[in-house]
Amino acid sequence: MTLDEALADALADAEHAVDLSGSDPARALALARTVLASLPASCRAGAPEGGAAARLAGCGHCEAEAVAHRALAVAARELGDLPFAEERLRRAVRIALSAGLPHRAAQARLSLVHVRTELGHPEQALAVAADAEPGLTPAEVGKLGVHRAVALARLGRYREAVDHCDRAVPVLGGDVRFLAGAMLNRGLARVFLGEFGAAEADLSRCAELARDAGLEHVLALAEGNLPFLAARRGDLPAAFSAYRRAEDILVGYPERLATVRCDLAEALIAAHLPGEARVLLEMAVPELAAAGAGTALAEALLLLARVELRTGDPRRARESAELAARELAAQGRAVLAPVAEEILLRARLALDPPSAELPATMLSCADALDAAGHRDTSAALRLTSAEVSLGLGDRPAAEHQLALLARSGRGVVALQATALLRSLAGDRRGAFAAVLAGLAEVGAGTRTFEDPVVRAHAARAGEPLAGFGLALAMRTGRGRAVLTWAERWRAVTGGAGRPLAPRPAALRAALGESVLVEFVRHEGDLVAVVVTRDRVTLRRLGPFPAVAEATVRLRYGLRRTHLLDGRAPEPGAEAAELERLLFGPLRDRLGDRPLVIVPTGTLHTLPWPLLPMNADRPVTVAASAAAWLAGRRAPAVRDGRVAAVPVAVAGPGLRYAEAEARMVGGCHRGTERVAARRAEVMAALERADVAHLAAHGMFSPRSPLLSSIDLDDGPLMAYDLLRLRTPPGLVVLSACDAGMAHAPADGAPLGLAGTFLSLGTRCVVASLVPVRDEETLTLMTAFHGALAAGDPPARALAVASGKTGVAGFVCFGCGDRPPTAGRE
Amino acid sequence: MTRHPTAIDDESLIAALRLASGSDPVPARVTDAARAAFGLRLPDATTARPVATPVPRGVRSAEEPRLLRFTAAELTVELEITSLDGLVDLAGQVTPCPEAGTLVEIRTLHLTESRALSPTGQFAVTGLPPGWFSVVCHRPGDSPVVTSWTRIRP
Numbered sequence: 001m002t003l004d005e006a007l008a009d010a011l012a013d014a015e016h017a018v019d020l021s022g023s024d025p026a027r028a029l030a031l032a033r034t035v036l037a038s039l040p041a042s043c044r045a046g047a048p049e050g051g052a053a054a055r056l057a058g059c060g061h062c063e064a065e066a067v068a069h070r071a072l073a074v075a076a077r078e079l080g081d082l083p084f085a086e087e088r089l090r091r092a093v094r095i096a097l098s099a100g101l102p103h104r105a106a107q108a109r110l111s112l113v114h115v116r117t118e119l120g121h122p123e124q125a126l127a128v129a130a131d132a133e134p135g136l137t138p139a140e141v142g143k144l145g146v147h148r149a150v151a152l153a154r155l156g157r158y159r160e161a162v163d164h165c166d167r168a169v170p171v172l173g174g175d176v177r178f179l180a181g182a183m184l185n186r187g188l189a190r191v192f193l194g195e196f197g198a199a200e201a202d203l204s205r206c207a208e209l210a211r212d213a214g215l216e217h218v219l220a221l222a223e224g225n226l227p228f229l230a231a232r233r234g235d236l237p238a239a240f241s242a243y244r245r246a247e248d249i250l251v252g253y254p255e256r257l258a259t260v261r262c263d264l265a266e267a268l269i270a271a272h273l274p275g276e277a278r279v280l281l282e283m284a285v286p287e288l289a290a291a292g293a294g295t296a297l298a299e300a301l302l303l304l305a306r307v308e309l310r311t312g313d314p315r316r317a318r319e320s321a322e323l324a325a326r327e328l329a330a331q332g333r334a335v336l337a338p339v340a341e342e343i344l345l346r347a348r349l350a351l352d353p354p355s356a357e358l359p360a361t362m363l364s365c366a367d368a369l370d371a372a373g374h375r376d377t378s379a380a381l382r383l384t385s386a387e388v389s390l391g392l393g394d395r396p397a398a399e400h401q402l403a404l405l406a407r408s409g410r411g412v413v414a415l416q417a418t419a420l421l422r423s424l425a426g427d428r429r430g431a432f433a434a435v436l437a438g439l440a441e442v443g444a445g446t447r448t449f450e451d452p453v454v455r456a457h458a459a460r461a462g463e464p465l466a467g468f469g470l471a472l473a474m475r476t477g478r479g480r481a482v483l484t485w486a487e488r489w490r491a492v493t494g495g496a497g498r499p500l501a502p503r504p505a506a507l508r509a510a511l512g513e514s515v516l517v518e519f520v521r522h523e524g525d526l527v528a529v530v531v532t533r534d535r536v537t538l539r540r541l542g543p544f545p546a547v548a549e550a551t552v553r554l555r556y557g558l559r560r561t562h563l564l565d566g567r568a569p570e571p572g573a574e575a576a577e578l579e580r581l582l583f584g585p586l587r588d589r590l591g592d593r594p595l596v597i598v599p600t601g602t603l604h605t606l607p608w609p610l611l612p613m614n615a616d617r618p619v620t621v622a623a624s625a626a627a628w629l630a631g632r633r634a635p636a637v638r639d640g641r642v643a644a645v646p647v648a649v650a651g652p653g654l655r656y657a658e659a660e661a662r663m664v665g666g667c668h669r670g671t672e673r674v675a676a677r678r679a680e681v682m683a684a685l686e687r688a689d690v691a692h693l694a695a696h697g698m699f700s701p702r703s704p705l706l707s708s709i710d711l712d713d714g715p716l717m718a719y720d721l722l723r724l725r726t727p728p729g730l731v732v733l734s735a736c737d738a739g740m741a742h743a744p745a746d747g748a749p750l751g752l753a754g755t756f757l758s759l760g761t762r763c764v765v766a767s768l769v770p771v772r773d774e775e776t777l778t779l780m781t782a783f784h785g786a787l788a789a790g791d792p793p794a795r796a797l798a799v800a801s802g803k804t805g806v807a808g809f810v811c812f813g814c815g816d817r818p819p820t821a822g823r824e
Numbered sequence: 825m826t827r828h829p830t831a832i833d834d835e836s837l838i839a840a841l842r843l844a845s846g847s848d849p850v851p852a853r854v855t856d857a858a859r860a861a862f863g864l865r866l867p868d869a870t871t872a873r874p875v876a877t878p879v880p881r882g883v884r885s886a887e888e889p890r891l892l893r894f895t896a897a898e899l900t901v902e903l904e905i906t907s908l909d910g911l912v913d914l915a916g917q918v919t920p921c922p923e924a925g926t927l928v929e930i931r932t933l934h935l936t937e938s939r940a941l942s943p944t945g946q947f948a949v950t951g952l953p954p955g956w957f958s959v960v961c962h963r964p965g966d967s968p969v970v971t972s973w974t975r976i977r978p
Binding site: 577736737 | 880881883900904908910917919934935939942944949951954
């Protein structure tokens with residue numbers, strides 16, 4: 001091989017490495033390194049400052065070297081090392097210019113446009129693009145347009161970004177990678193412009209091109225942006241599942257993966273799941289910082305600040321927002337500056353008493369948000385500024401702002417402003433009407449979500465409005481009004497779709513001898529509404545945090561006792577303290593009558609039968625008064641069921657589960673033993689009227705529908721249960737924690753028991769703490785004995801706990817009717 | 825959950841040395857964090873170190889409990905962690921149960937919550953942001969016991 005041939009080969013290899021960098025960056029990196037190593041030392045040594053060899057115009061060595069550096073850079077960019085990519089591209093430009101190769105220099109600058117953008121300098125990237133353009137071929141100018149679009153979008157100039165992509169497409173010819181890139185960038189810009197249909201077409205075309213050409217991670221980016229689009233449109237379930245796919249494909253591209261995580265976090269924030277978003281952002285931020293991805297980092301910090309604010313951490317929110325604001329200012333991204341400012345203002349409000357000028361500062365920030373197109377954020381901020389004005393005693397300013405908001409007619413915020421305005425004018429009925437209209441709007445918006453987790457979290461957008469309705473009801477001083485507004489909110493979160501409340505007369509008639517106590521939180525205090533056959537009473541109980549802490553302490557003691565941890569404290573003292581806090585002012589209304597409890601917040605995790613006054617009392621825990629009433633009215637056996645039978649399942653890995661299943665068979669005639677496999681258990685649940693599952697249980701607080709019961713072939717999750725059409729009337733979950741719930745909003749307790757009840761099961765008996773295998777058999781033997789003797793579940797459980805001393809189980813739903821009532 | 829018992833002290837020491845030398849400008853964020861960390865030091869305290877907790881047997885649960893146990897010479901501090909919606913609830917117990925008047929402080933880098941112990945030596949705090957935690961047990965007439973700093977993730 002002659003020297004010329006060798007040089008020609010090196011150049012060809014370097015160009016091949018550039019092409020390869022999109023589909024296989026690791027191989028491109030290796031090939032570019034091989035090319036560089038093969039070049040003569042004299043040339044490489046002289047290159048940076050332009051040695052004698054380099055000054056030879058058209059030097060073949062230098063050309064191959066410049067292209068190889070560019071290949072290294074583009075591959076490194078794919079793999080997430082932006083500073084290295086920039087350094088190599090600058091070197092490539094220098095070498096090409098010294099060697100008199102303006103076209104090669106322009107090509108390196110073309111790649112630099114994208115890297116400078118991602119490093120956080122979109123304005124400078126546009127200047128680099130202007131320098132590069134004269135030296136490029138028409139097809140390369142098309143590529144430049146694709147890169148320019150990214151810089152323009154980062155600057156909020158979405159329309160120009162779309163135009164550049166439009167012009168690029170016809171000149172790119174057969175370059176699939178850039179064609180896919182053009183579709184990706186145009187689609188993203190269109191998402192921001194709200195042109196969802198066109199955006200979807202672009203992103204789908206991008207995915208198609210990438211898939212056909214084997215460009216795996218471009219495909220992942222396209223797929224990662226389809227859910228971003230779905231989230232912006234409000235289709236959250238689609239967003240969740242597609243993000244998971246994108247994450248799988250992007251392993252090995254940490255910076256790209258971090259960007260996808262930020263997008264997912266944004267969708268989670270929209271779904272009112274800030275805790276989950278925070279987990280993702282805390283993973284993404286260090287990755288973006290390590291990659292030098294300044295542009296994405298600034299946006300990630302902004303999202304992080306928002307979730308820190310939403311998760312009760314205003315100090316860190318302020319730090320993150322300040323950092324983001326500085327970065328954004330340095331990057332010349334004025335369009336996002338008011339977003340950072342809004343978070344800073346809210347963090348300041350959370351940390352310090354409001355200054356006199358705070359409302360005006362908030363309003364000018366709201367103007368800036370409007371100008372930048374963030375209209376929902378600005379409306380919410382204007383409402384807050386009105387509330388702050390009111391707090392500061394400036395009623396005219398507040399009323400002026402509220403009137404503007406009410407007239408703007410923008411959704412729930414406008415109705416909340418209307419309610420506040422009417423209430424200030426003394427028009428309570430008018431205020432209630434506006435709250436009701438707002439709750440109806442929230443309910444209509446969440447009804448379409450089939451996933452109860454998504455639905456419950458989405459409903460939280462209505463929490464301030466529901467709180468205002470409750471505050472108005474509290475001012476009436478009437479238990480009936482408070483019950484009605486508490487129930488209206490629970491109907492919305494529970495998926496009824498409409499803010500309906502049961503008629504107090506119907507509720508009282510159904511209660512008979514029982515007492516219903518509905519707990520409600522109002523401005524940090526706990527309030528109880530007590531409903532009996534003859535009246536409805538309202539009682540204030542004091543600060544909620546004291547109750548929440550006592551509940552956490554009681555659960556701690558109970559868990560330690562049941563786990564046989566040597567130093568376990570006796571739960572008796574904590575239980576007595578809770579009873580004093582929760583029922584002290586109500587005892588006169590309760591007597592020894594059966595109790596129906598509707599909890600709030602942390603109280604969803606309280607094992608109520610453990611309170612001393614409940615020792616022999618039948619207790620039922622319901623998500624709402626309406627839910628209890630529905631269970632009370634439900635027929636025991638639904639239409640279309642041929643033969644309703646009891647079924648018993650014994651899960652794996654337990655000594656006493658088998659004996660327990662046999663015991664159930666001994667108590668109830670015709671009990672069917674079902675193998676502990678998911679398909680069999682699901683089928684049995686469709687035909688059983690009583691189902692008893694003795695198994696390991698697991699509660700997942702972060703994703704309550706991932707809570708599960710262990711079977712031989714894996715876990716049966718709450719998500720699986722959503723497929724049931726005719727669930728059993730009574731379900732006994734003889735397992736640890738199976739009654740545990742997380743209620744993101746009152747009225748929507750999520751977990752295994754909550755899932756059964758939401759599907760139509762009338763009563764679930766389950767534990768709120770870890771339970772001991774052997775003790776559970778003892779308790780359940782007494783429970784099924786009482787049940788077979790005709791006791792309704794709540795009474796059977798009280799009898800069994802009293803007889804055996806085994807605590808932790810609770811009766812959920814409607815526990816005051818025997819399971820066989822409908823058949824006999 | 826990861827445990828880094830000494831990380832905070834090392835960071836604050838280095839930051840303090842740099843501050844004291846006066847020659848090396850330190851970003852405001854670092855000096856603020858260092859001052860905050862120094863403000864959290866308790867010179868007379870005995871440090872309780874983390875010890876392993878036993879795996880429960882004979883229960884119908886396949887789950888590992890999130891229990892942390894710290895011991896100093898004569899005292900054990902336990903913390904059980906639950907987290908919901910990105911916030912942390914802490915429950916715990918000091919054994920043997922100290923005399924009446926004992927206070928526990930649950931400290932993060934930014935805030936401190938103080939609780940009187942229940943008669944059985946228990947305490948709880950709800951709704952804290954995740955991050956670094958330490959618990960101090962202030963006993964009347966005795967030196968405080970402080971757990972090493974522990975990072976709690978949501």
